[in-house]
Amino acid sequence: MKKIILSLMAGMVLFTSCDLLNPNPIDTFTEDNYFTSEANVEKYTNYFYSEWSGYGNNGSYGDFYFPTLNDNQAVTGLSGWNFKAVSASDGTWNACYTEIRRANILLKHIDNVEMPGASASYYKALAHLYRGWQHFCLVRKFGDCYWVNKELMPQDVTILYGARHNRNVVMDSVLADLNFAVETMGTKNADSKTAYNIHVANAIKSRVCLFEGTYAKYHQKDAARAEKYLNEAIAASNAIIESGKFALTDGAEGYRANYNSLDLSKNTEMIMFKKYILGVLPHATQDYCCGSTQTHGLSKAAFNAYLKKDGTLADKNDDHGVLGTEGYDNGKPVIYGLLEARDPRLAQQIDGYLAYVGNGRKRYEGMKGQETVAENTSSTGYGILKFDEPATEGKYRQATNGNETDGPIFWLAEILLNHAEACAELGKDAEAKTSLNKLRKRAGMPDYAPVNDPANDAALINGGTAVNDLVWEVRRERRIELMFDNNDRHWSLIRWKELKRLDTNLYPDQTKGAWIDASWPIDTKNVKLDANGYIDCQTTEPRVFEEKHYLAPIPSGQIALNPEIGQNPGWE
16 A cells, blocks of 8 residues: 555544643553543643644744744845745644644544533534634645545545645635534633633634635635625624623733733733743743844834824835934934824834844833843844833843743734724625724724825736725734734735735835934944935845745645645646
8 A cells, every 4th residue: 555644644643742631651542541531531622722822832933023924024134935945844734634633533532422511512613623723724825635524544545645625625614614613612611711712713713714705805706705705704703893702902002912911811802812931831022022133123114004193194205213312312213203103003013212233222221120131133123012021020031931921812903803804805894994993093093094005006916906995904904903913914915815015026115124324323334225225134135926925835745645636836
């Protein structure tokens, strides 16, 4: 018999890579003798939480701050795409199928475990939810993939050695899994902000269905399919909004409190968050923002996306800083005036002091407990402030394993954005504006009004059609509200079919940073300035868009095991 596809068959041992479930040797248990109690089922599902990386574990990267590939941050040495060549293996491909198997094993045994009916329904719903999410992650990255709804064995040759299933077939099965989950999850853990529950299920459905609905509209040109999924996104979002369980935090500072709080348990906006505890499970996101290593700064392209406080469009050259005249900022480049004039969220996301190599700045200078904080610099001069919590003592703020601010996973702002976008795409303008304006009010911005933005350029939209103003402003709001969050910008550009915006020849502002006056008496020898005085992070070849970049290549190792799997277009 041919070799088994390793990723699909991974997890033949019940507890592969799952130390959380069992302190004893993994060969102590088998499927048949483990699933004997609700307590064991609960332990088994603990591993489902590893899907959400939050701010990462210890020094590992999480879902925030560091970009996968987008136009919000400019990094020195910016070049290329995530995939320049076909690799032999892929972590997403392997991990997702391992987790799908894990969910299917639970579904195989759950009906034989003695437990109250409500608990059985909950765990069955959780397995469907988790299985659906993992398949979605595969489709989002690779397109066509295998739909696997049972524990695969070597004799399942149709799947193991067959062609991939069409993405529409897979996503319709994903939707069925998600709908099963929201219909049967029940009330277990309904008040928890750290456990799977009905609200988390709806949040996942909201995110997944918005992606698929907009993908169907802009990639597949399938109006009926787009309408179906966008309405499902609206339904899931409304279930959360109308539950009365969640409310936006107050004001621009309340906005930032979603990201730099030591305890999110009382945060009204949180649907699900990841708890961090110093010495138990810390992270390094604050360290990325205030350590001595140069950080990934906000791009000029992103800076120019922020409207003025009155809701009007700022001139693209209205981003010139000045030299400070008081205190620690005396004679140093600052942009406090620019921040004051823009959407208040900008001042909660970046520092007003321009810090770059050769001109660093120790944030919170003179504060007790902050004496050990290093001078921070940014690739673009714009220092990331959003995730930094000054109440954390300096020695921990810049320690890779010393950060304990809680990490948001799902929260109300994203749900309102999902709802607004789905409604705007379907022409339900009043409903879209209602959700959009809630976020604007929290930020201190006026209600929606058209701005006629020249950036809404059909030439940069791969479908070749500019969107209407409401859709465009919902997209702007998403970019601003979720700046540096969850690689959201990357996945949004994909589903909108706007990856062309990442071509640096077409849109060079994504490689630029802050404006620096060469006549200022400050050190600029360590930064590259373009002809107009902007920090230029483009030090290697331009990033050129190709249509193939919408899908990652199938790992060559998988094709070697099963040639029927095929390769994605452009990667052959």
